[in-house]
Amino acid sequence: MKKVLGLVLVILLVSLAFSINWKQFDGTTIRILANRHPWTTMIEPLIPEFESLTGIKVVLEVFPEDQFRTKRTVEISSGVADVDLFMIMPGQDAKKYTLENWLYPLSGLIKDPNLTDESWDYSDFFAGVLEGGNFGGIQYAIPIQAETSLLAYRKDIFEAFGIEVPQTMEELENVAKMLTLDFDKDGKADFYGITLRGKGAAATSQFVDFLYTIGGEWMKNGKWALDSKEAINAFEFYGKLLRKYGPPGATNIHWYESTSYFMQGKAAMIYDANVFKGLYEDPEKSKVAGKVGYAMIPAGPNGLRKPHVSQWDLAIYSGSKNPEAAWLFIQWATTKEMSLKGLLEYGIPAARASSWNSSEYKAKDPNPDWTKASMDSFAVGNPVWNPPVINVSEARDIVGTIIITAIQGGNVEKAIKSALSQLRFVE
Incomplete structure (x- = not known):
């Protein structure tokens, strides 16, 4: 199964290369702050694929949750941080981060055909999960999982x-x-x-x-x-x-x-x-x-x-010098294929409907009681x-x-x- 999904990811990257210019920020370096989480366990070994696809060097720094939250806030509030993007839990931090103008608005990037491939499919994300990172009709963060x-x-x-x-x-x-x-x-x-x-x-x-x-x-x-x-x-x-x-x-x-x-x-x-x-x-x-x-x-x-019901998202720092390059990383890290890989191989609850509805998941679901309990909880869960x-x-x-x-x-x-x-x- 892992080999098959790996092949799917390779095919995906090749196909995307013909849709937008993934090399348009070749030579750029982006720095990411992340929480120690099953998602970072999945994504870290795959980063060389992104670097090969884009020519963008990724510096990923992963910390235990308490240390991560402190480091992120200290760096960003200083106003001189060189971080480009970071993980964020909207229900905990997005309101404050938005009011402090620490988040880069993503709506323009999402609508730009030169930066966002059609196959990424914004509409495939659960609306309620997207809403967690949306303020005043502007999307500030993209979910990497629903929880x-x-x-x-x-x-x-x-x-x-x-x-x-x-x-x-x-x-x-x-x-x-x-x-x-x-x-x-x-x-x-x-x-x-x-x-x-x-x-x-x-x-x-x-x-x-x-x-x-x-x-x-x-x-x-x-x-x-x-x-x-x-x-x-x-x-x-x-x-x-x-x-x-x-x-x-x-x-x-x-x-x-x-x-x-x-x-x-x-x-x-x-x-x-x-x-x-x-x-x-x-x-x-x-x-x-x-x-x-x-x-x-x-x-x-x-x-x-x-x-x-909660979620972890990826957001771009408003002070980033490389917001477009950071957006390419977010887009790559949240594709339908990556979402399905996380659900199948790492048990990461997907924020995309296509993952749960895929024939691959339904055929290979190793823990149907987990799926049912998760879906039942999503149906009645309180987002506050x-x-x-x-x-x-x-x-x-x-x-x-x-x-x-x-x-x-x-x-x-x-x-x-x-x-x-x-x-x-x-x-």
Whole structure:
């Protein structure tokens, strides 16, 4: 399959060369800042193909997420950055970046027949996903994947214990409790019922699904609603899962640590981004490859299932000296063929309809339960997955303190009161 898709990509590049002049920026160098992500794992070894096609040299710098976000903001806000393009999560950063005029408008590039090949097909992207990077009718970012979160679980262990996939939050806790095990009999668990993000701000990305599903919301009528009964229950429930049934040092667990626990065979369940299927199912990196099942988030007390929907995009820095060359990279990196390759080989949820509808994917889908759970989540997901403010990072940091308090078994209502006194000053 990989050889076939590789051949398809070669054919694609040859065909595109006859449509636009891919060598028009020969000799240019572009610098890209990227987050460590399954997409960068896929794209990095393919960059020589782009360099051969265009004559453009690519300097790709990849960092862990926290470091990436800090480096990107520091460089761009300085006004003297030599970066040309970067990954961006619109739901978290695009509003602020647009207001700061840090994003280069792409609509003109998209419409330019000398720069955009017809086969790229802008209309093939899911409209709702494109909307995340569109402000005032202007496209500022192009999606490299669409994302939601799913419950991943060990099928073999569930079968061995005669356990059904949890359909409610109550069942989720019961299963997590049942599968928190002490194999070496030293009085401490060495196999965990569930692993989740617990590192403050980073945990908000998954906590929000519990917040919505349990019936809470970030804001109501323009005012923070984190002190509602439902929100309090969501904080306490999320914290309890990690405190009682999760790995040690939970308040330091980001997605990398959480997925590592699961891939090492040390946890029965994980709730995190569906894009990580590619990691779970990689036999060279994961001990649980071929043993994982996938499901939507379990229902809340009112039968509601409300996961979030988000995405990672590519955007050009407004101060780039090479915006057209950067656009050629974005176009090449987001073709239909590249989207399908990511979906088939890396489990990267495609932002293009053609990928999901392709006969290749339907015939070779290795995890139909993952596909169904992803599609079901996309259908009902809430795109407002971050606190709906401009200074998202500041708000996430503050909300993260509540999550940490909940994990540590502290007074959640007191933590919420303290957080709200700070959040009311966040714009």
